[in-house]
Amino acid sequence: MYLHGTSTINAQGHLEIGGCDVTSLKETFGTPLYIVDEQLVRQRCREFIDAFKQTGLKYQVAYASKAFCVKAMCLLVEEEGMSLDVVSDGELYTALQAGFPPERIHFHGNNKTPDEIEMAIDARIGCFVVDNLVELHILQAIAAGKGQKVNILLRVTPGVEAHTHEYISTGQTDSKFGFDIGNGSAYEAVKLASSQSNLQLLGLHSHIGSQIFEVDGFQVAAERVAAFAREVHEGLNVVFSVINLGGGFGIRYTEEDTPLQVAEYVKAIAESVRTHFAGIGPELPEIWIEPGRSIIGDAGTTLYTVGTTKDIPGVRKYVSVDGGMTDNPRPALYDAKYEALLANRAGEPETETVSIAGKCCESGDMLIWDVNLPEVNQGDLLAVASTGAYNYSMASNYNRIRRPGVVFVKDGEASLVVRRETYEDIVRNDLVPERIGRQMVSK
Template identity: 75%
Template sequence: MYLHGSSKINAAGHLEIGGCDVVELKQTYGTPLYIMDEELIRRRAREYRQAFEASGLTFQVAYASKAFSTLAMCRIADEEGMSLDVVSDGELYTALKAGFPAHRIHFHGNNKTPDEIEMALDAKIGCFVADNFIELQMLQAIASDRGEKVNVLLRVTPGVEAHTHEYISTGQTDSKFGFDIQNGTAIEAVRTAAQLPNLELLGLHSHIGSQIFETDGFEMAVERVAGFARSVKEQLNVEFKVVNLGGGFGIRYTEGDTPLAVAEYVKAITDGVKKHFEGIAAQLPEIWVEPGRSIVGDAGTTLYTVGTSKDIPGVRKYVAVDGGMTDNPRPALYESKYEAMLANRAGDANEETVSIAGKCCESGDMLIWDVELPKPNTGDLLAVACTGAYNYAMASNYNRIRRPAVVFVKNGASDLVVRRESLDNITGNDVIPARLEKQGAQVK
């Protein structure tokens, strides 16, 4: 397993993250356990900020909270000078409860409800990223009723498809997101937004996909968005103050992944903006980006305890752990690949190829197919790398399995940032109707 950030093998032969021995973390917090390398999270955030500062452009780096949203993570994003993207009232509530400055919050989503819009306006967030004509009219109506003006970016699809899994490609023409540039919908959206009196049209938003390992897609997106901005200026005399070029910057999950350094992605974007937006307006637009996975993805490690195994001679050996698709649904959803190691025997030589199975009553609950490990024994600790993004965020209670705890580790200290769910949490929202009360069994 490739060691990211502060991860290393210590003198005891154990995996150590942020100066914390994971065997001791297991003893303190149990498993499954999400372990987040706080220093690596902060380092990634600073890499973005420093790269943009070197460009000389005005910018915002907005953390995409859908990747991993907790109160503590919102605090770190604030401390590192980031803005924040939210996509629901839950993500917005988390940010506000953490004390995140509302004026640096951007509200995304293709189906915002009136209640979510009201909540965001009450908080005085920085802007909405509008996704369709219904939303524009809804924003106008609600803002008019309140006597307010709303900052808006229009999400456009530039017709650029990133080279990623089809389920996470979002910039192509056939997408549920945004106004299409190629079929004329986008310019009609600009015309509409510019005429609505309670909307302040700041600019455009574009996102071309996820897990992108080259700059070509971003460069093409910048060129197409700039070409659209030029057409808007010529046809409608509307200028954009902000251009948001989204996220999608890749990370290394396995040996075959080849992400670029943060600075390379940023330089490609900023060089493209300087080249293609020159002369469209009096000054170059402010550039926003939205890294999520690349901030927290490789900072996360999930720790499991090995349980049972099943050896099918000549076919496969299954090794089961105490988690699975409930804490990491990505292999089932996207066929995502991961690397792993026996964290309590990190110095042992690999002996066999096994497949890591989860504990759910589901044949598809497989975390890793065919990974080389020392011969796993019941009670060993399995560490799976790069689980910081979209694992906790997408976790579920399938089979009524409790979601794991989350700890931040840094400089030899660990801090609990999300408690492990209790059995009472599992039934906490259940209600037994009066007509069924006598039939309800009580667990003591």
């Protein structure tokens, strides 16, 4: 397994992250356990900020909280000078409870409810990314009713398909997101939005997909968005002060993944904006981007305890762990690939190829199909790398399995930022109608 960030193998042959031996973390916090390398998260934030500083352009880097949203994470990225994207009232509430500055919050989503919009306006967030005409009308009406003027970006689809899984590709024409540039709906949306008395149209938003390893998609998107901006400037005399080119910067899950350095993505985006937006309005627009996975993804490791095994001679050996699709649904959803090692015996030679199974009552609950490990024993600890993004945030209670805890580790200190769910948490919202209770008593 590739060792990210501060991860290392100590003298005892144990995996160590942030100066913390994971065998000790298991004893203290149990398993499954999400472990976040705080130093690596901060490093990733700084890589984006520093790269933009080198461009000399105005910028804003917003952490896409859908990747991993807890109060500690919101505070961490705020400390690193980042803004924040949210896509639901729950994410917004988390950010506000953490004390994140509302003027640096951007609200995304293709189906924001009136209640969510009202909540965000009352909080006086910095910007809405408007996805469709229905939302545009609702936003104008609520803002007018409150006597406020709110900042907006219009999300547009530039017709760019990133080289990624079809379920996480969002910039193509056939998408549930945004106004299409090609069919004229984006132009009409600009015309309508710029005429609304309670909406301040700052600019455009474009997002072409996720887990992207090239810069060409971003370059083409910038070119097409710029061509549209020029058309709008000439036809409607509207000038955009902000261009948001989204996120989707790839990370390393396995040796097949070849992500670029953060600075390479940023440089390509900045150069494209300089080239294609030159002459549209008095100055170049401010560039916004919204990394999520590339901030938190490879900083996360999930620790499991090995349980049972099943060896089918000549076919496969299954090794089951105490988690699975409830804490990491990505292999089932996207056929996502991961690397792993035995965290308590990391220095031993790999002598067998096994498949890692989850404990859910689903044949599809497989975390890794083939991985080379030392001979696995019951009670061993298995560490799966690059699980920081879309693992905790997509976790469920399927089979009434409790969601794991989350610890941040740094300089030998482990801090619990989300406690492991209890049995009481599992039934906390359950209600039993009185008529059912009566039947039980009568029997």
